[in-house]
Amino acid sequence: MASSKAARIGEDVWKSRTEKINTEIVTLTYGTIVSSLCRDLLLPNTTSSTDYAAVNAELDRMGYNIGLRLVEDFLAKSNTGACQNLRETAEVISKTGFKIFLNITPIVSGWSSDGKSFGLVFEENPLADFVELPDDGRSQEELWYSNILCGVLRGALEMVQMQVDVRFVSDVLRGNDTTEMRVTLLKYIEDEMPPDDE
Amino acid sequence: MSYYFTIIGTKDNPLFESTFGTSKPGTGDGTARFRDEAAQMNQFIVHAALDLVEEVQWTTKDLYLKKVDTFQNNHIHAYITGGNVKFMLLMNADPSLTAYSNYASPPPSRASMAKQGGLLAANPTSPQTEEAVRGFMGEIYEAWVKCIMNPFYDVNSEVTSPVFRGRVSAAAKRYL
Numbered sequence: 001m002a003s004s005k006a007a008r009i010g011e012d013v014w015k016s017r018t019e020k021i022n023t024e025i026v027t028l029t030y031g032t033i034v035s036s037l038c039r040d041l042l043l044p045n046t047t048s049s050t051d052y053a054a055v056n057a058e059l060d061r062m063g064y065n066i067g068l069r070l071v072e073d074f075l076a077k078s079n080t081g082a083c084q085n086l087r088e089t090a091e092v093i094s095k096t097g098f099k100i101f102l103n104i105t106p107i108v109s110g111w112s113s114d115g116k117s118f119g120l121v122f123e124e125n126p127l128a129d130f131v132e133l134p135d136d137g138r139s140q141e142e143l144w145y146s147n148i149l150c151g152v153l154r155g156a157l158e159m160v161q162m163q164v165d166v167r168f169v170s171d172v173l174r175g176n177d178t179t180e181m182r183v184t185l186l187k188y189i190e191d192e193m194p195p196d197d198e
Numbered sequence: 199m200s201y202y203f204t205i206i207g208t209k210d211n212p213l214f215e216s217t218f219g220t221s222k223p224g225t226g227d228g229t230a231r232f233r234d235e236a237a238q239m240n241q242f243i244v245h246a247a248l249d250l251v252e253e254v255q256w257t258t259k260d261l262y263l264k265k266v267d268t269f270q271n272n273h274i275h276a277y278i279t280g281g282n283v284k285f286m287l288l289m290n291a292d293p294s295l296t297a298y299s300n301y302a303s304p305p306p307s308r309a310s311m312a313k314q315g316g317l318l319a320a321n322p323t324s325p326q327t328e329e330a331v332r333g334f335m336g337e338i339y340e341a342w343v344k345c346i347m348n349p350f351y352d353v354n355s356e357v358t359s360p361v362f363r364g365r366v367s368a369a370a371k372r373y374l
Contacts, residue, residue: 031349038350130347132359 006080006091010099013077018100027129034059034145038134052142059144063151064158071156074100082160086185087111089162090118093153093183102126106181117184119169125179133173140175144168150181161189200230201374202240202288203366205342207354208281210248212241214357218370232293240272244286247274251284261339262332275328277335279342281353285335289374334373341365 034055041054078096083089090108098104104126110119127146133139144150150166157164163186170176205214217230217240232240247267254263255278263276271292277285345362346353 028347028349031347035349130344132348132350132361134350135358135360 006095007099007105009078009080010096010105013096013100014103017077023126023129027126030127030148031131033062038139038143049136050139050143052139056142056144056147059147060151060154063148063153064155065151066148067152067155067157068159070101070152071159074156086115086118089157090120090183094120097156110180110182112184117182120181120183122179122181125172128173128179131173144171145173146171146179153181153183158189161191163187163189200232200290200293201370202230202232202236202244202290203338203370204241204244204286204288205357206245206248206284206286208283209354210245211354213283213355214362214366215241216363216366216370218367218374220374230293232290236293240288243267243269243272244274244288247276247286248284251276251278251286262335264328264331275331275335277332277339279339283342285338285342287331287334330373334369337369337373338366341369 037055037058038050038052041051041058043049043051074097077100080092080096083092094106094108098106104122104124106120106122108118109121112118125146127149131145133143133145144167147168150168153166154164165184165186167182168180169182170178170180172179199220201218201220203216203218204212207213217232219230246269250266251263254266254276261278261280263278265273266276267274272288272290275287275289277287279285341362345351345357345359348359351357351359
């Protein structure tokens, strides 16, 4: 079955063909990135109020750049062929992709009725260990701490001809029960001629 | 019996403080019973004890420095972390006995009442006291490490996390 094959590939690659790094280095580095962004991206005309929308956008942009390159690494390591449909794609992302790079397997759930959108529920999020959002009243409502992951998925899927919208809908750092990310397929990208080719 | 717990940073700046009473059944309900002047005097006494902490810290490899100072009937226990942050616990068996001024004579000792119920401050150097405070400090240390791992916390700045405050109160209820 597709999902167990994806899980098996993920396990194999995680065990044998990846170099490992200490989790806490990743957690602390990512934490520094987010808190530096919060210090640097301020609302116009203020000295210390963070513009959380800009932080979210910046994290997404950073993730997008990562995703564009990461997908090549992923395909090389895992040797999976093309996925036939969105369901297969979802399984491969959660069981192989996240497993190889973060050693977590988010659960695919919440398929929409038209089959174009699904949710990924994260039981554990290594990027957000030990984090408490700053209590300035707004961060709880406005900051998506792990937004870089959304960008990574968006960039990676764009390189395999799928245009998606990825966003977080809930986050335990904000006080919700679960951390859930919603992925929606907008369209399959057709190859187009460059605009001014002769 | 009342406690005043404070965390002091590397520049002798206070980062956190909390006042509570013993929660042992039969002796207390968790609220502190300090006198009014105690608010400033507690801080003053604890900061005066910092000199002794700095002397003692070089004599032992242990992070827990036990009782470092006494002032009238306040006893101060200290724990130092790897980052030179000091946790100071001031305990006072019977705050109404403490007369801060040199001129007023303290009221007659009521030590016999204090010893009932096994109050820790009644015998500040006893092994049970030291063990209880060591356990308390150990739990605070764990909570402290988690708190400073938070990327949004600036090291050596004030700790405002309600999670940390909750953990301190829980540890106090368990050990003191």
